[in-house]
Amino acid sequence: MRLRQLSAVLALVALIAPVACGSGKPTRRDDPIVSPNPTDPPVAIKRTAVDPKPLSDTITKGLAWLASHQLSTGGWGQGDEAGNLRANEKGTANVADTSMALLAFLRAGNNPRTGKHMNTVQRGLEFVISEIEASDKESLYVSSVRGTRVQSKIGEFADTFAALMMLTEARDSMRDGVANARLDAALKKVVYKVEKNQRANGSWDDKGWAPVLSQALAAKSLNRAAQSGTTVSKQVLDRVEAQAAGDEGESGGAGVEIYGKSAKPSTMRDTAMRKKAKVETMKKEAAKHKPQPLNQSPGSVPTAAEIAAADKDADASVKAAVETERALIARLDDPRFVSGFGNNGGEEFLSYLLISETLVQRGDDDWRKWDAAIGKLVDKVQNEDGSWTGHHCITGRTFCTAAALLVLMGDRTPAPSAVIAS
Numbered sequence: 001m002r003l004r005q006l007s008a009v010l011a012l013v014a015l016i017a018p019v020a021c022g023s024g025k026p027t028r029r030d031d032p033i034v035s036p037n038p039t040d041p042p043v044a045i046k047r048t049a050v051d052p053k054p055l056s057d058t059i060t061k062g063l064a065w066l067a068s069h070q071l072s073t074g075g076w077g078q079g080d081e082a083g084n085l086r087a088n089e090k091g092t093a094n095v096a097d098t099s100m101a102l103l104a105f106l107r108a109g110n111n112p113r114t115g116k117h118m119n120t121v122q123r124g125l126e127f128v129i130s131e132i133e134a135s136d137k138e139s140l141y142v143s144s145v146r147g148t149r150v151q152s153k154i155g156e157f158a159d160t161f162a163a164l165m166m167l168t169e170a171r172d173s174m175r176d177g178v179a180n181a182r183l184d185a186a187l188k189k190v191v192y193k194v195e196k197n198q199r200a201n202g203s204w205d206d207k208g209w210a211p212v213l214s215q216a217l218a219a220k221s222l223n224r225a226a227q228s229g230t231t232v233s234k235q236v237l238d239r240v241e242a243q244a245a246g247d248e249g250e251s252g253g254a255g256v257e258i259y260g261k262s263a264k265p266s267t268m269r270d271t272a273m274r275k276k277a278k279v280e281t282m283k284k285e286a287a288k289h290k291p292q293p294l295n296q297s298p299g300s301v302p303t304a305a306e307i308a309a310a311d312k313d314a315d316a317s318v319k320a321a322v323e324t325e326r327a328l329i330a331r332l333d334d335p336r337f338v339s340g341f342g343n344n345g346g347e348e349f350l351s352y353l354l355i356s357e358t359l360v361q362r363g364d365d366d367w368r369k370w371d372a373a374i375g376k377l378v379d380k381v382q383n384e385d386g387s388w389t390g391h392h393c394i395t396g397r398t399f400c401t402a403a404a405l406l407v408l409m410g411d412r413t414p415a416p417s418a419v420i421a422s
């Protein structure tokens with residue numbers, strides 16, 4: 001019954017957003033790209049919570065559109081429908097749109113070493129890393145580009161958080177060791193900026209129309225970075241969890257319920273996943289040193305008490321995440337809730353993405369029902385040229401296309417720790 005109800009809700013929402021057509025004419029880059037060294041080790045396959053489906057024609061067509069609209073700098077601009085663009089802005093790449101596009105390519109199995117679009121990914125990563133390297137050391141900015149549609153709608157530091165998440169997924173996939181080290185340096189620089197500029201209440205920025213979505217990206221990027229082995233301050237991560245769990249966890253959603261109610265479960269689930277992954281790492285480390293050598297320095301190997309405390313803390317986070325998810329799932333049968341602002345903008349696609357990335361980690365019937373229904377909605381509103389267009393606020397095709405593709409590839413969301421039962 002729930003599946004039929006949810007499918008009906010999403011079908012109604014799809015009717016609200018008319019399909020638009022058209023195409024931009026970006027400058028193409030013709031510089032040759034050096035092939036990866038075949039003697040380098042292969043890129044590790046990312047673990048997922050469920051078995052990913054093969055890429056659909058819809059996804060393939062969307063990726064082709066993104067590839068054809070990469071700019072000469074290697075990045076992506078806002079897109080044709082971004083709204084009120086000055087003459088020079090259409091051809092100006094920015095980090096947020098570029099990072100979202102690269103995430104779509106990465107999830108589809110492309111990286112600088114392999115895949116149909118490996119050269120596209122290589123150029124995009126070069127752009128993002130270069131922007132980060134050129135940025136100052138202390139502020140939260142990672143680029144000199146200001147005033148983009150994404151920044152004005154979900155927060156002026158959306159570029160920073162999107163870049164952090166993307167770089168985390170691109171780790172160890174560059175074409176040689178030097179390039180991997182360069183990416184890691186950029187990743188660490190961004191982590192430092194994010195840590196340094198976090199407020200005491202766990203947030204970063206309350207500017208923009210719906211900053212709760214930018215906050216969710218920040219929380220997700222930090223948790224994913226920590227899960228993948230990047231050092232992230234425990235205090236920063238604790239503040240992220242407390243902010244999401246508290247009364248402010250859904251605030252900053254511009255009065256649109258789905259924004260906050262998709263953001264909060266996303267942070268709670270990613271936090272629980274990170275903590276569970278840490279416990280498993282602690283157990284493995286302790287098992288390596290049984291019995292503990294006499295020359296082992298105190299504190300270098302987790303004790304049974306430390307593991308038990310971490311496990312108890314993780315279980316509490318799991319319980320909180322599951323409770324928050326139940327509240328979200330209960331709202332998915334309401335067409336007014338799912339329709340968000342009333343039609344599909346980039347904020348809606350991003351909210352759908354947060355929901356997909358949350359529910360897929362459960363791997364249960366609720367996930368399967370959501371994935372089937374939201375897939376039909378997103379398929380239905382794809383433009384004839386393979387792109388997606390927003391119809392309010394974040395309207396630019398780059399962000400909307402990338403976010404829509406990521407929704408369709410929700411089953412490819414990284415899952416670095418065991419799936420948490422619902």
